[in-house]
Amino acid sequence: MDGVDRRLLDVLQRGLPLCARPFAAVADEVGISEEDCLRRVTRLKEEGIIRRLGGVFSTRALGFHSALVAMVVPPEDLDRVAAVVSEYPEVTHNYARQGRYNLWFTLVTGREADARALLDEIRSRTRVEEVHLVPAGRVFKIRAHFPMGATGEEAAGYA
């Protein structure tokens, strides 16, 4: 990654303008050609820096239900249970974490009732009793933006 890639990633994380030639507008801001811009975006995707370039929706506003779930899983059983959980397309993130609640996952469903039905199914398939919905109350921030700055290391440390 060079400095141009980093500037490009900063602009792309902020968002494309909703116009007919968005990459031309982005290229203009970064100071490169539209063609170079598209070539770099293609490469950054191939290299696994960009996971996805697409729409970021507000789950709630779109009328869907999102939830966090915490489970207490016997440590030796973690991989098996996590594999069952990850099978569901509704599950978007699934992480093992330290502590008594050692498996945390997020899911997006049409209605809250669908989430509860899915948890019942997971409970019976995994034979894990402690499966808890952790509903959100007030939302103070949702902004997954990672400044790239002049160098990645600097940016990651927010120097």
Add this chain to the structure above:
Amino acid sequence: MLDELDRAIVRELQGDIPLDPCPFGAIASRVGASEAEVLRRIRSYWERGWLRRVAAVLYHQAAGYRGNAMVVWKVPPDQVERFGRLAATFPQVTHCYERAGLPDFPYNVYTMVHGGDEEACAEVARAISATTGVSEYLILASAKEYKKTSACYIH
């Protein structure tokens, strides 16, 4: 709320947009509408707050952010609003929610913290604690990532 054309457009946007000089025109030909109609609808999703942005989502580890921690806080109920607003001002905090309690787990505000490494995340947690005066918190570092995808709203 969403008609057939909206559903087709959302289905395109929830994945990857085409890497084409005219990505919305390319989407238009896939969904069988004009580019102008597709752009008009996408702008309306943004205006209504359904769509936050059309943007790059990074693999943050590859981008240099190897630390990722869920930091959970025990905040007195009457201070949750103040705490949440202050924690949200930290750029390293990507998500901040009030959440219902779990059995034997009295933490009611959850923050996702990203940094260069685990120590950087711990430092952010200390800074949030110093700023807010809330001293009871736990850092739940991720031990293993099993799955990370974007939401699929319309199958």
